[in-house]
Amino acid sequence: MTWVGVIPFLAFAFLFLVLPSLYLFIGSFQDAKGQFTLANFRDLFTPSIFSAYWITIRISLTTALMGGVIGFFLAYALVTGNVPPWVRSGLMTFCGVASNFAGVPLAQAFIFTLGRVGLITVLLRELFGLNLYDMGFNLYSFWGLSVTYLYFQLPLMVLVITPAIEGMRREWREAAENLGASSGQYWRYVGIPILMPSLLGSMILLFGNAFGAYATALSLTGGLINLVTILIGSQIRGDVLRNPNLGYALAVGMVVVMAVMMAIYYALRRRSEHWLRA
Numbered sequence: 001m002t003w004v005g006v007i008p009f010l011a012f013a014f015l016f017l018v019l020p021s022l023y024l025f026i027g028s029f030q031d032a033k034g035q036f037t038l039a040n041f042r043d044l045f046t047p048s049i050f051s052a053y054w055i056t057i058r059i060s061l062t063t064a065l066m067g068g069v070i071g072f073f074l075a076y077a078l079v080t081g082n083v084p085p086w087v088r089s090g091l092m093t094f095c096g097v098a099s100n101f102a103g104v105p106l107a108q109a110f111i112f113t114l115g116r117v118g119l120i121t122v123l124l125r126e127l128f129g130l131n132l133y134d135m136g137f138n139l140y141s142f143w144g145l146s147v148t149y150l151y152f153q154l155p156l157m158v159l160v161i162t163p164a165i166e167g168m169r170r171e172w173r174e175a176a177e178n179l180g181a182s183s184g185q186y187w188r189y190v191g192i193p194i195l196m197p198s199l200l201g202s203m204i205l206l207f208g209n210a211f212g213a214y215a216t217a218l219s220l221t222g223g224l225i226n227l228v229t230i231l232i233g234s235q236i237r238g239d240v241l242r243n244p245n246l247g248y249a250l251a252v253g254m255v256v257v258m259a260v261m262m263a264i265y266y267a268l269r270r271r272s273e274h275w276l277r278a
Helices: 002-027 039-043 047-080 085-098 104-114 119-128 142-166 170-178 183-211 215-221 228-237 244-277
Strands: none
Touching (some): 002 244, 039 244, 047 142, 047 228, 047 244, 085 142, 104 119, 104 142, 104 215, 142 183, 142 215, 170 183, 215 228, 228 244
């Protein structure tokens, strides 16, 4: 009878995960009258919807790669750089807060900081004569939204990759150096292969984190950037473009994209684990 203790969890998962997913999946195959149709999935290949997926994937990949690489080096410096304990605890606390700081507050913070009359924008113009927007920067563009996403992507990467870096034994590096390996050879043949599953998993997490972002992009760009999440919101809650069943199909399409990313991750992880077993 030990399994009785998991009944509340199973009930919660069924009510708030399984049932909504089934409702979403079934609704994606229905029209406004509840009749079976494949039109919703055919509409996913229209130019506007296809471009929304493409832009969302590009932003997610860009921020996952940039956040993953920069976050890894930051976490590595934090673990191996002999920083004072108060610096490390303070930085980890900040990462815990910043990784959950998103939505409307984050969008407003960046508008007040890097908008056309934001604090940093005005200071650079007044003190150094540099106008970011004349130089091509635009907070309300692809790269502006990517920079905004990095605010919570970087801290999240630091949080999830730090335990993996801490788990690397000093004896491995000492053994490699005793055998004549350089620092570059150690990381190429030992360090990176060992950390590869954690790095790949962390970047997939960052991809999903950006792929499902909604409030930040909507508040910052006002829908100027055609993301899938914004498109789903306009279909389900909109007055003019309202088509909930198409919105359900869009959501199912996002699930498929994430499933493909997870399949790629598992394939790459198996290759890295094969190196560890060799």
